[in-house]
Amino acid sequence: MHSLLELPAAAVRDERIHTDDIAVRVASVGKTFARTDSTDLRVLDDINFSVRKGHVTAILGASGCGKSTLLNMIAGLLPADQGRIYLNGTPASDFTDWKRVAYLFQDDRLLPWRTAIENVEFGLEAERVTRSERRRRAEQTLHAVGLAGFYNAYPNALSGGMRSRVALARSLVKEPKILLLDEPFSKLDPGMRAQMHTELLQAQAERGITVVFVTHDIEEAVVLADEVVVLKPRPGRVRDIVTIDLPRPRLATDHAVTEQIRALRALV
Numbered sequence: 196m197h198s199l200l201e202l203p204a205a206a207v208r209d210e211r212i213h214t215d216d217i218a219v220r221v222a223s224v225g226k227t228f229a230r231t232d233s234t235d236l237r238v239l240d241d242i243n244f245s246v247r248k249g250h251v252t253a254i255l256g257a258s259g260c261g262k263s264t265l266l267n268m269i270a271g272l273l274p275a276d277q278g279r280i281y282l283n284g285t286p287a288s289d290f291t292d293w294k295r296v297a298y299l300f301q302d303d304r305l306l307p308w309r310t311a312i313e314n315v316e317f318g319l320e321a322e323r324v325t326r327s328e329r330r331r332r333a334e335q336t337l338h339a340v341g342l343a344g345f346y347n348a349y350p351n352a353l354s355g356g357m358r359s360r361v362a363l364a365r366s367l368v369k370e371p372k373i374l375l376l377d378e379p380f381s382k383l384d385p386g387m388r389a390q391m392h393t394e395l396l397q398a399q400a401e402r403g404i405t406v407v408f409v410t411h412d413i414e415e416a417v418v419l420a421d422e423v424v425v426l427k428p429r430p431g432r433v434r435d436i437v438t439i440d441l442p443r444p445r446l447a448t449d450h451a452v453t454e455q456i457r458a459l460r461a462l463v
């Protein structure tokens with residue numbers, strides 16, 4: 196099952212191609228890290244895929260195959276040393292609308308000296324938003340992720356799941372068009388992780404956000420994603436792009452979901 200979004204290499208190399216419904220395009224991207232022992236580590240090689248606007252895409256692969264490196268390049272945190280990454284048709288190096296791109300890290304990175312609401316407001320401090328508007332939007336977003344009543348709690352008084360919600364709210368308050376997530380729920384227990392999946396999908400559907408997330412968890416990829424980019428390691432290459440065309444909510448106990456998990460397991 197290949198996605199139509201897997202553009203042919205020749206088309207990918209043609210920088211004139213602008214498809215209005217593509218939010219992220221990764222075109223012939225490669226990355227090599229120089230190591231202290233002066234040997235180079237080729238982490239990613241000739242990566243090609245596209246992410247449709249409003250879709251949820253998983254980047255799935257074993258530990259060390261370059262998933263975080265790829266996400267960091269999409270986020271503009273790392274340059275690609277081969278190929279190009281485009282956001283809304285613009286090369287990442289020329290892209291200016293980074294305020295509409297949010298990144299949720301593996302650890303929640305909450306500021307311990309700030310309350311929940313102050314942590315969420317932090318997401319807006321780089322923007323031209325008045326203090327009262329900041330407070331209003333932070334309250335509204337915390338409410339939307341089920342944390343009304345915990346506005347003034349400090350992170351150390353919150354459970355892991357609640358901290359994840361605050362971190363999600365801090366990303367959503369920016370009203371991102373693109374949300375990038377690097378295994379943000381991997382430290383949660385399975386029940387809490389399932390709740391966070393529901394929160395994420397609800398926010399994504401309501402706001403039409405494009406989501407790209409990294410995971411090594413096949414079940415998480417099948418439950419959340421419209422498309423799964425499967426990477427194989429050393430160096431990281433695209434093994435396959437699989438479309439998950441199942442209705443939501445997807446329960447890991449449903450037959451169609453377990454079949455899809457089984458099919459993906461054979462690829463990873």
Ligand SMILES: Nc1ncnc2c1ncn2[C@@H]1O[C@H](COP(=O)(O)OP(=O)(O)OP(=O)(O)O)[C@@H](O)[C@H]1O
Pocket residue numbers: 228229230236238256257258259260261262263264265411
């Ligand atoms: N800045 C860096 N300098 C040198 N090597 C790096 C750097 N960042 C990552 N690497 C190496 O690149 C490889 C891929 O790392 P990356 O974190 O992208 O993989 P991953 O698939 O996200 O792994 P995990 O699931 O364990 O987080 C690893 O071998 C890692 O040690």
